[in-house]
Amino acid sequence: MSESMVQGSDGFAPLLDGYDPGGFFCELTTPRADGGREVRLIAERLAHLGVEELRRRARQIERSLYDLGVTFTVYSDANAIDRILPFDLVPRVLFAAEWAEIEAGIAQRVRALNLFLHDVYHDQHILKDGTIPPELVLKNANFRPEMVGIDLKHGTYIHICGVDLVRDEHGRFFVLEDNGRTPSGASYVIENRHAMLRVFPDLMADIGVRPVDNYGLKLQAAMGALAPAGVADPHVVLLSPGIYNSAYFEHVCLAREMGAWLVEGRDLVAIDDRIYMRTTAGLVPVHVIYRRINDDFLDPAVFRPDSALGVPGVMAAFRKGNVALANAIGTGVADDKAVYAYVPKIIRYYLGEDAILPNVETNICREPAALRYTLDNLDKLVVKPVGESGGYGLLVGPAATKPEIAAFRTQLERDPANYISQPTLKLSVAPTLTEAGIAPRHVDLRPFAITGETTWVLPGGLTRVALKQGSLVVNSSQGGGSKDTWVLA
Amino acid sequence: MSGTADLDPPGTDVRMRATLPARYGEAIFWLARYMERIENLARMLDVTESFARDDRGVGNWRSVAQINGDDALFHEKYPQASGADALRFYMLDGDNPTSIRFAMRAAYQNARTLRPLISTEMWAQINVFNKEIEGLVPADIAPSRLSGLCSRIKDGCHTHAGLIEATFYRDQGWYFYQLGKYLERADQATRLLDVHHHLLTVARDDLGADRSEWQILLRASAGYHAFRRVSPRGISLDAVVGFMLFDEAFPRSIRLCVRTVGSLLERLRQTYPMLRSTKPLECYDELDASLTRAVAPLIAAGLHDYLDLLQQQLGGLSNEITRAYFEV
Structure with missing residues (x-):
């Protein structure tokens, strides 16, 4: 451990004694311009509790999350297993100045993406002048011709956005992915904080952590504002695929926090291009749908006819402006992994600004030069399919075996347009409770932004942590956990 | 009342x-029915077991099957129709719509549907209760343990009833x-x-x-x-x-x-x-x-x-x- 990296290392003893982030940037111990007092307090308090007490509390938290059913469902071999998202109780801390940069960067990004979507579904300037290859957008499976010419309030398509950020060894943040369809995870931000407050009331005292519990209010306000003109008392519902969906808990949590009904497709009905909810007292009009169902399944009359989850006729009601959808249909063309590479250009194009949060350098394998570079450097790169999420189907070159790389090479050569590649980042680490005591583990960050006329970013977001030593994969489906994220006031 | x-x-x-939403109304109605059914089944199994032992043994289990009108299913699945079979049929058999296991699963599914509506405490109690019932194995319904188990099940139902009284928005x-x-x-x-x-x-x-x-x-x-x-x-x-x-x-x-x-x-x-x-x-x-x-x-x-x-x-x-x- 380089002494200069760790501030007041005496204060961290004995708990963080021997803690060595190696060459990585540490979210807690690498000194920043501000926040020294708070970091010292946290480290002292953790040290005072000791590893055994931390383990006891960790078990207590996991137990309570399990009992409360704060779980996601893993489907394998016809079995459905409710799992908690493993929770690490050492908080991830973001300093005020860092947060200000993230907040501004995300607001900028969401603004540009919304302008981009409006353009793509209207005059298509950005395609016509060749700034972005038109086929990349128009032939994209997530481009929805049904959206062309539809005007949305404030031109907002992405009302809820989750932007995945990572940090390199120098402490610079990069955007890894924009999630502008139906991003999940906000419920874990809320529940993780609840769990921390229950089990760790003594850790947060006198530190000044920005609250996260008004997310539901902000969401309800933003959704309500989308209601058609003339509706005085907008009725907002959250549309979920239902109890068998792996993210059902998240839907429950958000519906509760919003004070809105969680409904399934069968609870809604379209009559004369208006949407109604079936209630014990008959049909009641619905004005805004916060939908957690993908475009494909939303309206069997327009998209997949086999969808039993959607509401036949909702698209027609939406086109007529009788019901608002959040997020709008067709946003997937903006968070596509291939379009992602162009986002810095998109920001410059519409806002005339440089991106506050840079992209990770990306090679688009549909381009011959980029493909050649990728094939030559498979052992050094991360290669991702553009259409997948959840960390599936990707190659982490430095961690892969030779046969794995060879197999992937065949796949990539067969369908290069389906892939992008990026350098392996030296992801930042955060102190994490492990079997070997407190040790560094890689983390990322997914802040959540809510956008109506303007953008509000939930302070903090979901910190995901790769619990396996050395692992870079933070996805919950692949052994990742999460941490409470503290933004210092 | x-x-x-x-x-x-x-x-x-x-x-x-x-x-x-009408679907919630129906789920609440059935949550109540299944929880009440669990309590009634636990009561019946408890006393039938304790009092049937003294003289007639198996005889009274027949009556339990008759109460529920599932004589046929019982005898089809358990041709021996022993007292132990009957207990298993009513406690653990998920195929039997009048078993505690079946009623608990149904109550739990309804509670899952109702999560956005019911109090966190109500949900958490049913979640934990369901895991306990799901975890029951034949050894748990051995004669020496049955009464204790029935008491725990009744307690579970009563805790649920108490949470309804204390926390369910009216x-x-x-x-x-x-x-x-x-x-x-x-x-x-x-x-x-x-x-x-x-x-x-x-x-x-x-x-x-x-x-x-x-x-x-x-x-x-x-x-x-x-x-x-x-x-x-x-x-x-x-x-x-x-x-x-x-x-x-x-x-x-x-x-x-x-x-x-x-x-x-x-x-x-x-x-x-x-x-x-x-x-x-x-x-x-x-x-x-x-x-x-x-x-x-x-x-x-x-x-x-x-x-x-x-x-x-x-x-x-x-x-x-x-x-x-x-x-x-």
Whole structure:
């Protein structure tokens, strides 16, 4: 451990004694311009509790999350297993100045993406002048011709956005992915904080952590504002695929926090291009749908006819402006992994600004030069399919075996347009409770932004942590956990 | 009936309060029915096991199968039809719609649907309770452990009932819960009475010799001590049947359950005039009329037919409630 990296290392003893982030940037111990007092307090308090007490509390938290059913469902071999998202109780801390940069960067990004979507579904300037290859957008499976010419309030398509950020060894943040369809995870931000407050009331005292519990209010306000003109008392519902969906808990949590009904497709009905909810007292009009169902399944009359989850006729009601959808249909063309590479250009194009949060350098394998570079450097790169999420189907070159790389090479050569590649980042680490005591583990960050006329970013977001030593994969489906994220006031 | 008077502050008409998706209404109704069913099954299994052991052994398990009208399924799955088989059938067999395991799974599925609505405490308790029931293995229902298990199951149901009382927001959903609960309890009471009455009348001439049968009936309904107080000088068939059917104060008598349903329906109609309460209320009136009878002639005419009529009327009322409130 380089002494200069760790501030007041005496204060961290004995708990963080021997803690060595190696060459990585540490979210807690690498000194920043501000926040020294708070970091010292946290480290002292953790040290005072000791590893055994931390383990006891960790078990207590996991137990309570399990009992409360704060779980996601893993489907394998016809079995459905409710799992908690493993929770690490050492908080991830973001300093005020860092947060200000993230907040501004995300607001900028969401603004540009919304302008981009409006353009793509209207005059298509950005395609016509060749700034972005038109086929990349128009032939994209997530481009929805049904959206062309539809005007949305404030031109907002992405009302809820989750932007995945990572940090390199120098402490610079990069955007890894924009999630502008139906991003999940906000419920874990809320529940993780609840769990921390229950089990760790003594850790947060006198530190000044920005609250996260008004997310539901902000969401309800933003959704309500989308209601058609003339509706005085907008009725907002959250549309979920239902109890068998792996993210059902998240839907429950958000519906509760919003004070809105969680409904399934069968609870809604379209009559004369208006949407109604079936209630014990008959049909009641619905004005805004916060939908957690993908475009494909939303309206069997327009998209997949086999969808039993959607509401036949909702698209027609939406086109007529009788019901608002959040997020709008067709946003997937903006968070596509291939379009992602162009986002810095998109920001410059519409806002005339440089991106506050840079992209990770990306090679688009549909381009011959980029493909050649990728094939030559498979052992050094991360290669991702553009259409997948959840960390599936990707190659982490430095961690892969030779046969794995060879197999992937065949796949990539067969369908290069389906892939992008990026350098392996030296992801930042955060102190994490492990079997070997407190040790560094890689983390990322997914802040959540809510956008109506303007953008509000939930302070903090979901910190995901790769619990396996050395692992870079933070996805919950692949052994990742999460941490409470503290933004210092 | 307790807990339904003057609960609603006047003049509040928030949408969340006035509106209830029909699917939620139905899930609440069935959550209540299944939780009530679990409690009734646990009561019955507990006393049947404790009291059946002394002389007749297996014999009384037959009566349990008859209560639930699932004689056929039982004998098909368990040709030996031993006492242990019967216990397993009612405790652990997920294929048996009148087993605790089946009812718990159904209650849990309904609770999952209701998570956005019910209190966190209600949900967490059912979540944990369900895991306990799911975790039961045959060794847990060995004779030496059965009574303790039944007590824990009853405790689970009572904790649930307490959380309903203490934390469940009292809008329409609360009414549907109470309706489901009292309908189920009345229905279970008719079944319990039917089978035991059958066994009792066989020994009618000598009630003293069949005292254990009375005890099973009354203890399974937690009515034994109350009955002794009401009827301190002896036990007669008329008195026991009258107590189970018509007692105004016994919380598991059919009349008390049905009247509770009636006042719930009436209050629901008053508080939520936009609901279509007419049909269920008509149906209730018929049921209530059936409960204004003298005991002795009923027994003379054959109690089974009468109980059958009540069961049909209870089923009819349940269907009308479903049609009026949950089918849109």
